[in-house]
Amino acid sequence: MPVTHIQKNPEALTLTVTSDFAVPVRRLWDAYADPRQLEKFWGPPTYPATFTRHDLSPGGRSEYRMTGPNGEHAGGYWEFLSVEEGRFFEVIDGFADEQGRPNDQLPAGRMTFSFEETATGSRLTMVQHFHSPEDMETLLEMGQAEGIEAALGQADAVLADLRSFASGREVEIQILSDTQVRASRIIRGSVEQVWQAHHDPELLRRWLLGPDGWVMTEATAAQQTGETYRYAWEPGVGVEGEPFALTGELKEIQPPHREVSTETMEGVDGPPTLNEQTLTPVEGGTLLTVVITYADAQMRDMILGTGMAEGMEASYARLEAEVLG
Structure with missing residues (x-):
């Protein structure tokens, strides 16, 4: 499993997930930049994601839905606050309704993604920042930490698939x-x-x-x-x-x-x-x-x-x- 460390910090109102991968940073970054790849591991195995919008640029937005085993949908969105290509991006991460609009009934929060080189490949550090102890409790009770760990468990197979997403392929x-x-x-x-x-x-x-x-x-x-x-x-x-x-x-x-x-x-x-x-x-x-x-x-x-x-x-x-x- 690529997830190597999960830390819940109620004082700082953060959830930190650290993952290590045996690929260069550029390969890992591109898996997040390409919606075809990202949707293969962003949702847990039983709730695969479909990205209908993905703009990895400052001021951009992503919209996706996860589909459950009985056809039920759970929507989400990212609003990109900042992007440093190949190294870092920061988003507002929230839930969405069937039309892709923010679902104000559920908490939204700030999430950062940091990419760095390691001796064996690359490391991704994801930090979820919660607005309040109540928001943190709600999302953790919904299984956010377990969902992220299960989702990232699929990433190695995606990263190993170079041919499907390489340049030179047709439309x-x-x-x-x-x-x-x-x-x-x-x-x-x-x-x-x-x-x-x-x-x-x-x-x-x-x-x-x-x-x-x-x-x-x-x-x-x-x-x-x-x-x-x-x-x-x-x-x-x-x-x-x-x-x-x-x-x-x-x-x-x-x-x-x-x-x-x-x-x-x-x-x-x-x-x-x-x-x-x-x-x-x-x-x-x-x-x-x-x-x-x-x-x-x-x-x-x-x-x-x-x-x-x-x-x-x-x-x-x-x-x-x-x-x-």
Whole structure:
């Protein structure tokens, strides 16, 4: 078991959990930066977690739900107060309702995560700071210490799995719920480079093309909240297909880590999707994550069936080759 020490300090109102791992600090950090990995060990074995948002950056936020053996859900969130890449982050850690909103009926507290190198690998020190003796008693009676220990007991297997989360892999699509999917890929470039490639019209025309042979005829990017964007394509010479365009409104932007926008295909009836894109630095480049929310499962499955993953992969591979070198 990686947990080596648990200390409950009623005077200081803290719970400290120390864990040691036989991997470099960077590998351990990336397991917390990547929601695909984090959700494999954040919840206890009988309550696995699903992260529907994970922004490991100052001012960012994470939202997750843990699903019990009978399908019951327990929600949680992190609000990131500070982040020092590869070394430390601090969050407000709390419970959430079914809509992801803070559950004020249960205590929230401050939690710090410190990563350091050791002679045999790396060490993680987690410290939960409680607001009051009553909050500490409530959460410990709910089994917080035992839950953390059980959850971290799964981390070694995740850390040993290098191939599943390494750079060079194609776009991975995961179904999160009836209405949400997550697309993930590591792009070989810095966060700033990948962000710029998504907002510079000239760069967009070089890589955001989908399958080979298509031409981007318009790249009007949105740069500020409330602005609209429009991207249009047409088939090149000898390529079959009909011209089409995507448009939407920029709802939220936090350069260079996160942006949220709606998306609609022109001429197609139906509600827009909501696309939440996050860029996170990891070993090998930038982890690009897009959580897409659809109106219903039917719409989700219809769009997945169009070859969305293949089109995304072709574009991201072109981004690496032609824009980032």
